[in-house]
Amino acid sequence: MRLLRQFPGIAACCLLAANAYAAGLSESEARFVKAELSAPSYGALFEEPSAEDLLRDHAHAVAALIRARLSTGESLPPQLLSEAKHLQRARYQFMDRKDRAVVDAALALRLGGFSVPGPGLTATLPPPAAIPPEILAEEDFPAFLQGVRAEAAKEGVPGAVLDEALTGLTVDQRVLDAENSQPEHTITFEEYLGRVVSEKRVAGGKAMLAEHAGLLDRASSTYGLTPAFLVAIWGMESNYGPNQGSWLVIRSLATLAFAGKRPSFFRKELMAALHILADEGMSSRDLKGSWAGAMGQPQFMPSTFRRLAVDFDGDGRRDIWKSVPDVLASMANYLAKAGWDPKTGWGAEVSLPADFPQASANLSVVKSVADWQAAGVRALAGALPAGTLSASIIRPSGPGGRAFLVLPNFRVVMRYNNSQYYATAGGLLADRVGAP
Incomplete structure (x- = not known):
């Protein structure tokens, strides 16, 4: 399932037309391609992938699906062989040696079948025994972790930190299941508001506004965020603290970097998380968050934490899990850096x-x-x-x-979570929390 999970996500990321691309794939593969266009988001604070990341993940996904079909002796549809040819013409940019080898193997097979663009390409394959087994073998998780360890060590992460975080780590199948789960139905805007801007959450926000008035005033004067809006985002992200997620972030990110739909993105986040362990003196057991690696009360991804988390209580640590001053200031810093205008509302x-x-x-x-x-x-x-x-x-x-x-501040909130539902709910919740 790893290969089927990975390929459709990249196809969608590369903006391939789902219906056209699904032609020639198996029923299950085509279903994954089409479903990916409406797949659930990972959560807040996910940056847009770079063009290089998209190309790298797309190339790896094409090779992965070719490898899966070669391993079982299935024929390759014309679209896959055409993609392989494009990769060859591009001189295999962003591809590792094993992926290049599997694409070469597919392109070298010129037995009968129906033609696809490019000279000598066909869609019928010989028995898998004709292909060296080392080409078809997938990288195993321990080998992947060795590569992560080497890369992190090169970036200066101490060996003791890497030993504690990576030794004995295993793939978490629950994370892959969560990434691929689909909601039973699309929630309506009114249903969303009913959940997010509930009377209980409004009351909780008013209580937090009163309890932390001095702290919120200090954060507001430092970063320009109105106290009510800051409290509203806090409430939406973690219900004012308790809903932070209990997943082990290192394990989740390693799983997604190894077998998820956006391996390049999650490998970078895994590296950032390893740096956090070193920088903040944390154990991997304490680095907890969502299944996708969003951490603490603000639900920051590790790279966001490294750039924008703030030590507002002055204890020498940026603690977005337990320190309310650090939590509120970190969220305010994020929105301020994203362009929040303190002179206007949402x-x-x-x-x-x-x-x-x-x-x-x-x-x-x-x-x-x-x-x-x-x-x-x-x-x-x-x-x-x-x-x-x-x-x-x-x-x-x-x-x-x-x-x-x-107003423009609405777009700033969408930088925190790229959803009109979210940004609108945040504004409405802030209005009610701040009302007399």
Whole structure:
């Protein structure tokens, strides 16, 4: 299952058309390709993959699926052989020796079958015995960990840290199952709000706002975040602390780097996590978070932690698991660095005229608040923001649903979690937490 899990994710990441690419694959493989386009996200604070990471993961995924089919003697569909030829023409950029060998083996087989683009390529393969077994063999997990150890040691992670973190580590099948799980149904915006902006969470936010008033004022003056908005994000990420995840981050990241859909991304996060153990003097047993490696109360990925976590209580450690000052300041620092404007809010719920074009309800359509007001947009409560501010109109529920005028700070929140549902809920929760 490792190979089937990995390949479709890369196909989707590379923006291949699912229906076209699935032609010629087995029913199960095609189903994975198509399902990946609606796969669940990993969580907050996931950066967009670099072009190099996409190419590397795509090349590895093509080789992995070829290896799987060669191992069982199955024929290769034309699309796979065409992809292999493209990799060869690109001189195997970003591919390791074993992946190059398996692609070479596929391209060298020119027995009968149907042709695909490129001279001499066919889709029929000889028995697997014709291919050297060392080419078909997958890297095992201990060998993978040896490579990780060597890379981390080269980056300066002490041997004692690597021994404690990596010795005896095994693949966590539950992590792969979580990565590939699909929700039974797509949650609606109103259902999402009911869960995230519940009366209990609003009450909890008001309590936190009062309990940590002095700390929040200090963080607000340092980073420019309003206390209510900071509390709202805190509540959405970990319910003000208790919901941090209990997965062992090193094991989860190693599993995803070895057998997940984005191995390049998770290998970098694994390296960052190993550095955290060294920098913060932590044991791998204490480095806990979500199944995808998001850590602590802010749910920071390790690379985000290294860049933006803050020691706000002055104890010499950046503790986003137990220290409320460090948690709040780290979240505030993230949003400030992402471009938060302390002079403006996030937006407001609005009413739209009956003839409002649905195509204009899109984050890509940006106008001044004054222009939106001239087009008939009205605040449901209070007044619209200053007319000179730039804004967009969104309808998270789709045509006919609730409408919101959102300011640039809304996009900043989407840097924390790339979801309109999330950013809208954060704004609404902040409004209610901060209300008298």
